[in-house]
Amino acid sequence: MSTSTPSPVTASFFNTVTLPTWTLWSREVVRFLRQKNRVIGALASPIMFWFVIGAGMGKSFHAEGAPEGFTYLQYFFPGTLMLIMLFTAIFSTISIIEDRREGFLQGVLTSPISRSAIVLGKLCGGATLSLIQALIFLAMAPLTGIPIPWASLPGIIVLFFLIGFGLTALGYLIAWPLDSTQGFHALMNLVLIPLWLLSGALFPPTGAMTWVKWVIFLNPLHYGLAALRQLLISPIAAPEVSDPPLWISVGVLILFAAVLLGVCSWLTNRVQGRNP
Amino acid sequence: MTTPAFLSVETLSHRYGERLALDRLSFSVQQGEIFGLLGPNGSGKTTLFRILSTLLPLQDGTITLDGISLRYDLAGIRQHLGIVFQSPSLDKKLTVGENLRHQGHLYGLYGGTLAKRIEELASKFKIDDRLKDKVETLSGGLQRRVEVAKGLLHRPSLLILDEPTTGLDPNARLELWNYLQEVNQREKITILVTTHLMDEAERCHRLMILDRGLRVCLDTPHKLKSALRGSVITVQSSDAAALADQISAKLSLKPSLVGGSLRIETPGDQAESGPKLVAQIVAAFPDKVDSITLSQPTLEDVFIHLTGRRFEN
Numbered sequence: 001m002s003t004s005t006p007s008p009v010t011a012s013f014f015n016t017v018t019l020p021t022w023t024l025w026s027r028e029v030v031r032f033l034r035q036k037n038r039v040i041g042a043l044a045s046p047i048m049f050w051f052v053i054g055a056g057m058g059k060s061f062h063a064e065g066a067p068e069g070f071t072y073l074q075y076f077f078p079g080t081l082m083l084i085m086l087f088t089a090i091f092s093t094i095s096i097i098e099d100r101r102e103g104f105l106q107g108v109l110t111s112p113i114s115r116s117a118i119v120l121g122k123l124c125g126g127a128t129l130s131l132i133q134a135l136i137f138l139a140m141a142p143l144t145g146i147p148i149p150w151a152s153l154p155g156i157i158v159l160f161f162l163i164g165f166g167l168t169a170l171g172y173l174i175a176w177p178l179d180s181t182q183g184f185h186a187l188m189n190l191v192l193i194p195l196w197l198l199s200g201a202l203f204p205p206t207g208a209m210t211w212v213k214w215v216i217f218l219n220p221l222h223y224g225l226a227a228l229r230q231l232l233i234s235p236i237a238a239p240e241v242s243d244p245p246l247w248i249s250v251g252v253l254i255l256f257a258a259v260l261l262g263v264c265s266w267l268t269n270r271v272q273g274r275n276p
Numbered sequence: 277m278t279t280p281a282f283l284s285v286e287t288l289s290h291r292y293g294e295r296l297a298l299d300r301l302s303f304s305v306q307q308g309e310i311f312g313l314l315g316p317n318g319s320g321k322t323t324l325f326r327i328l329s330t331l332l333p334l335q336d337g338t339i340t341l342d343g344i345s346l347r348y349d350l351a352g353i354r355q356h357l358g359i360v361f362q363s364p365s366l367d368k369k370l371t372v373g374e375n376l377r378h379q380g381h382l383y384g385l386y387g388g389t390l391a392k393r394i395e396e397l398a399s400k401f402k403i404d405d406r407l408k409d410k411v412e413t414l415s416g417g418l419q420r421r422v423e424v425a426k427g428l429l430h431r432p433s434l435l436i437l438d439e440p441t442t443g444l445d446p447n448a449r450l451e452l453w454n455y456l457q458e459v460n461q462r463e464k465i466t467i468l469v470t471t472h473l474m475d476e477a478e479r480c481h482r483l484m485i486l487d488r489g490l491r492v493c494l495d496t497p498h499k500l501k502s503a504l505r506g507s508v509i510t511v512q513s514s515d516a517a518a519l520a521d522q523i524s525a526k527l528s529l530k531p532s533l534v535g536g537s538l539r540i541e542t543p544g545d546q547a548e549s550g551p552k553l554v555a556q557i558v559a560a561f562p563d564k565v566d567s568i569t570l571s572q573p574t575l576e577d578v579f580i581h582l583t584g585r586r587f588e589n
Binding site for chain 1: 357366
């Protein structure tokens with residue numbers, strides 16, 4: 001058979017969306033697993049945070065609206081899961097900034113694939129990494145007296161992925177228009193960390209001031225946290241009074257992920273017009 | 277009868293805010309040729325490359341490749357283009373094979389077809405024993421070869437390269453150019469390459485010289501040089517400006533001051549005039565001439581002749 005004839009490649013959905021999404025996703029995962037420092041980096045600081053704050057607060061924690069009979073280490077556990085996923089998502093999107101101007105992404109952007117595949121590959125990649133990291137931390141739950149909720153584990157896995165997807169999309173949205181990683185760090189401290197702080201991760205909204213309550217209720221991360229808490233804690237304690245029902249939380253998360261996916265695709269679709 | 281242009285660029289302009297980087301640039305590339313874009317930094321060649329590679333938007337003008345319009349069919353153009361960027365586009369944490377597989381997937385190749393194509397290119401570029409190695413363990417020259425193989429994977433009809441030999445030692449540069457020429461001849465792939473190196477520009481079939489966003493000239497390197505029929509005398513002097521005036525008064529020549537040295541183009545119709553003039557200058561100003569050289573015109577002389585400035589980066 002002759003090999004010199006050009007390969008007739010048709011612009012099918014498989015070629016422009018499915019195949020490139022899969023290949024970009026697998027690249028993210030393989031890269032991540034090869035860089036052990038990234039695996040440790042995204043886990044270590046939230047765990048330390050969790051342990052120091054959790055142990056510091058100890059049993060003195062009795063916030064209004066929090067489930068009864070809880071230590072702070074237990075209360076703070078789902079919040080730490082969120083923080084781990086947030087860090088993982090951020091680290092996975094920060095590479096966009098360097099990659100786009102000089103690196104792997106140049107070749108991706110000039111290929112004939114759909115721009116949505118670029119976004120989907122990145123977001124699914126970030127979501128998978130968040131899922132892996134969150135599962136590692138979840139395995140530590142019994143140390144705090146929270147049993148592994150085997151029955152709801154499939155639901156938790158889906159939830160981890162969904163939260164990771166949304167958080168990666170948020171990182172993507174911030175990283176895409178930026179020229180420098182310094183700018184990203186600034187925005188991370190200004191937007192992403194406060195978003196986590198005001199999600200109900202550290203304290204329940206019930207006892208907070210009214211404006212804080214409002215911020216928490218408008219914060220998509222709050223719904224991820226509420227859903228996690230219900231799936232994780234419900235076997236051992238009554239649910240937190242202010243938490244929305246599971247279906248609302250999951251609905252908000254899906255909506256959040258879908259809207260951000262749309263915005264990210266739109267952003268990526270615009271040809272860059274900057275000075276080389 | 278002329279064959280229709282394979283790549284045609286017409287009245288292309290590009291602005292960065294107030295600054296005009298490309299000014300109504302028009303040229304065409306024929307199928308099967310190696311077309312060079314030579315220009316100093318800031319000449320607009322990288323802007324042109326980024327527009328051609330679809331990284332920058334087409335603001336003004338038209339570009340068609342094999343009848344496909346860049347303005348109206350980006351995906352169609354992208355499928356036809358093979359691109360080698362100046363900065364590495366390989367993922368260093370992945371192996372050579374993984375990089376090539378990802379690239380294939382981006383262009384709709386997979387499975388047996390892709391594996392076969394990778395094998396073919398790996399043997400052509402002599403990287404078959406490195407497919408399982410991480411890119412970061414490869415030398416600079418080898419990485420460039422992988423970049424070119426990556427650009428050729430989907431059998432593009434036009435391969436565009438942006439200063440592909442940047443950072444390579446002379447041997448690796450020569451080797452890369454040999455590969456490019458082989459690809460051009462054997463696979464009949466049209467190549468457009470930007471460079472600021474004269475010896476590389478010499479290897480192109482046709483050359484366009486760019487300066488400050490404008491086309492300075494376009495022809496074969498040989499014709500460009502033979503337009504300056506005589507030879508070039510370069511004089512180094514501690515007081516070049518004063519010497520220029522004196523030479524001009526005494527020998528009725530027109531020396532130009534380029535980058536601190538004096539440059540005199542000798543008339544092309546008298547072959548013996550060059551050595552004679554050198555002897556005259558040395559005899560007339562023995563104390564003022566630090567060094568003097570007589571040479572055949574190079575592409576750099578063509579650039580100086582047409583722009584009045586030294587080709588500097």
